[in-house]
Amino acid sequence: MRRKGDHFTGLTSPAAQMKCGVPFSCAADCTREGLLAAANSYLAAQTAGSTSALKLSTSNFTYQQNNKVSDITKGLLSIPYKIDLNRSTADTTACASYTMWISSTGSKPYVVGTQIRHLGNDTSTISMVDSIAATTGDLFFDSKKTLGYIQKEDWTTISPATARPSRELLKKVGDAYLDMWTDAKAADSIPWGTDCERVEGSMYTKPCGGQLPRGGSKKANGMRRYVIDEEAGSVDVLCQFDSLGTMPDSHEVRVVDGKVKYVHTITVGKVG
Template identity: 80%
Template sequence: MVYQTLFSTILVAMIALITTHAADCTREGLLAAAQTYLSAQTAGSPSTLKLSASNFTYQQNNKVSDISKGLLSTAYKFDLSRSTADTVACASYSMWISTSGSKPFVVGTQIRHAGNNTDEISMIDTIAATTGDLFFDAKKTLGYIKAEDWSNINSTASRPSRDVLKKAGDAYLDMWTDAKAADTIPWGTDCERVEGSALTRPCGGSLPHGGSSKPNGMRRYVIDEVVGSVDVFCQFDSLGAWPDTHEIRIIDGKVKYVHTITVMRGVGT
């Protein structure tokens, strides 16, 4: 009887442990899944990815597409790549730049996982800019971003909160419709803004203060407090229904970096 009771107690504890583990969306799992995406892209082989069999979507430049016919089906050599992770949304953001070949690219990709299961990918959402897109020059963009510091913020007390990061991302996209939005963003005096290949330093210069009646919609977020960043995918309706990603990094309470990738032609492949 004692043995049965002990066995039952151990079994219940093991089930609870397994259930809890399955429900966790970890930073390590997200970054590992992001790395499988980056590896698949360099190989041009989406078949190497573990995609959800029942609920998978591939979206490229805000349009649901066939993954076998998208950017992932072509191999690209990276000059730079990096990823951030959002354990609350169970999503990651990866940015890569390829300057070689006849068609250079600057790409941002959000990867999402259903049910907090980082072993399977439920969505790959890509914004891919190439020659002809807004301020596009992959080599210039590479030069600017390679010089940046994207190391983790080790002190938890120094990390911006999720709320602060989301508000900064939303305020930035609201600048085209809200005359006061730009003034709510905590601009750093040494921040840099890279829009395509256009560099603005400091970030707070030459900003819009309203003027458009169309808000930038279709917003999808990846927020990483450890890095201090928010990435927002959207449709840039204020200027022309363009697929767009804006990434902002906040250090010591101030905006340090802003990156934008904007596609002007609809589908950038």
């Protein structure tokens, strides 16, 4: 019988074996439960300021902080932080999760967006921790204001399943948002909700559909990495904000009832 997390399974019938092509060679399933368990282990490690409890891949692991490959033992995870708020989403197709957390106390507050990735659909080990971490001095940074806005949001799972936005729509919306700086038509292609709220650092805008860029830059925002969660109606894109100056950036968008409900941005650096 299959055990969750196994790479190989003993299948009890020839018909079941044929579904795998080769007997005993089915890859593990990437489950929502496994992804969120790994995200929770990351949060526990951050609270402790130690990576010792993280099950990191011993053969193929990468730690990236603010778009630069780094030593995990010298990065943000080496320092304990009191986390005031956190929220995670899961992408079983890409076998990845996205976690946002806020620490608004202490001498160096942070707002962080982290994507965690797993190879071979195996959520029992982590192959990549990829963080965008904004702190004092970064664009529109004020962790207490950001915390106040995000605490009021409703991230209830979208139910029934038939009401959830498709993966294709979520990716399209995420890309269109980042394309607004280079494509004059991108803003009008996004299904803005009339009650949409946008939190850029600590700058709050409602509704989202006002005061939008409409082209002007020749540099597209690059290095895009996606976590798409249909149950939450969300897409997170970690990227490099090349349109305004090579800044490490996270853009998260939530779609409810076919319309954009929330936009969150975490940007490291300043414009210009």
